[in-house]
Amino acid sequence: MRHTFFCIDGHTAGNPVRLVAGGAPLLRGASMSERRQDFLARFDWIRTGLCFEPRGHDMMSGGFLYPPTRADTDIGILFIETSGCLPMCGHGTIGIVTFGLEHGLIQPATPGRLRVEVPAGVIDIAYTVEQGRVTSVRIVNVPAYLAASGIEIEVPDFGPLTVDVAYGGNYYAIVEPQGAYRGLDALGAAQIVALSGAIRRLVADKFVPVHPLDATIRGVSHVLWADKPRGDGADGRNAVFYGDKAIDRSPCGTGTSARLAHLAAKGRLKPGDSFVHESYIGSRFVGKVEGAANLAGQPAIIPSITGSAIATGFNTIWIDREDAFWEGFQV
């Protein structure tokens, strides 16, 4: 049996986005969070088939558009990625909204604005269009907060690290330069990948964050290595590790949100401050602490992230049960 998926492929600040415009399964659930659980239980083969090799690769990421479950939103998005179905994905949202608007899949009630239901909650989008191209997408994200500070771990063959955990739509272990970590260029991509999986496991042995409003969002999924910027006009640089082998090519929307909450909680940013974040490859998002918030008793912030995406082409993908690798594979 052959399943056909009509996709618009592209990238946000260098990281891949595959908008699956045709072929989304019908999902059960009274919210995008419940639909995420239903997708994981019944349709995870679609994610692995489209994101893993041979149809995808270690960084592959994307999502589907759905009618929202809430009357106060315009669209729903379900994210897929090599590591699973993320509650929220910033670079994915920028790409999906850009490609959806440019190809008439999204019809906004108010031009320039969208309210989007994602599994992590509701986000507000403002976008600009010039000559039929979406040139900028600003996301006012779900509340972000610092979940834990000063977790001490001993990383084999590297040494001790003190790590903080912050939420920006996913939970991030944040590592600032210290001890044997002397910055991203000194570390290099191969070591970032080799160490990050161990750091994620070591942090999980000591602390498992659970979202105060949605217990299905739990556990550190990403590691954000923070550093000073390389280019003029930026405030920081990062390498965000996800899945088993990926370094985000974009500055990572949820990672930037978590970093803003982290810096705000440490008194290094305040409401109204902007933070230009560089990715490992030098692409940029503009982050901003929009304001203070309260997340079920936790001090939090409302972060925003602004970036842009480019479509690279249409891609009709088959997942054929006759293919030995119909579900995809990872090495």
Ligand code: PYC
């Ligand atoms: O942009 O939020 C993001 C993201 C998550 C994983 C990769 N990118």
